[in-house]
Amino acid sequence: MPDKLKLARQFIEAIPHAQDLSMTLAKMDAGEAVITMPYDERLIGDPETGVISGGAVSALMDTCCGAAVMCHPENGGGTATIDLRIDYMRAATPGQPITTRAVCYHVTRSVAFVRATATDDDTDNPVATATGAFTVEGKR
Secondary structure (H helix, E strand, C coil): CHHHHHHHHHHHHCHHHHHHHHCCECCCCCCCEEEEECCCHEEEECCCEEEEEEHHHHHHHHHHHHHHHHHHCCCCCCCEEEEEEEECCCCCCCCCCEEEEEEHHHHHHHHCEEEEEECCCCCCCCEEEEEEEECCCCCC
């Protein structure tokens, strides 16, 4: 598994939008990933409030979900998003980083299922939640 985790980590860290959004992979282990995105004025969606755009949050959640699938023991390689539903609960607090934790909780022969939660400093009050389906490569 260590080689697989290393490969998955290198792949996630090389994604151009992940670099542009300054995403940092904080944890990646056996079907679980945690990625943080710092607050950045370039990502503001509403200039009057300073709130980060939903597009940046969705990119963070999609990337984190993919990372969770990539490091799941039953996935033989890469992945791609089939479907991702994101429910926005509230605006992220301006000035605070956003952290997403994703867990790949079920894998079939060709599809992985993932749940994720995005939070700012108020970890008891999610910014958004997501559920998704991702492709799975066969075991090698």
